[in-house]
Amino acid sequence: MTPRDAIFPEGAARHALYHEHGYSPAIRSGGLLFVSGQVGSRPDGTLEATHLAQVERAFDNLAAILAAAGCGFDDVIDVTTMHTDPAAQFGDLMAVKARHFPTAPHPAWTAIGVTWLAGFDFEIKVVARIPDAAA
Structure with missing residues (x-):
């Protein structure tokens, strides 16, 4: 079995959070990047004050x-x-989404309403292709 190729962003404080909770921020495998759910946490792990x-x-x-x-x-x-309250929160997502994915073709997207996100109100996880990986 091929070992997991974990990807960690810069910043030691965020590394501590990943190790504390026992997961990798992303795994590279076969030309794809599988990114764990990301929330609105600052480098020290505290959450941002507003949903936006x-x-x-x-x-x-x-x-x-x-x-x-x-x-x-x-x-x-x-x-x-x-999303913990999709109907009330979707406007914030759409504003930010439009900045990061401004033109078609857009990625496939699934939005899920949930009741708990460890104190957060939003989480995003993605799969990306790695540009320089062999096809």
């Missing part, structure tokens, strides 16, 4: 992981987002 700030921070955290693997938002092919 959580969404923006989650996208920033995602961008750091994508960059660590040599990817960007143009390489994202599948997105799953989780």
Whole structure:
């Protein structure tokens, strides 16, 4: 079995959070990058105060992981987002989403309403292609 190729973004504080909770931020496998769910946490693990700030921070955290693997938002092919109150929160997501995925073709996207995200209100996980990987 091929060992997992874990990708970690820069920043020692976030590394401690991943180790504490026992998961990798992303795994590279077969030309694809599988990114764990990202929330609106600051480097010290505390959450942003507003829903919009959580969404923006989650996208920033995602961008750091994508960059660590040599990817960007143009390489994202599948997105799953989780929302604690989708009807009330979707406007914030759409505003941030439009900045990161401005043109078609857009990635596949699944949005899920959930009741718990460990104190957060939004989470995003993605699968991306790795541009320089052999097809």
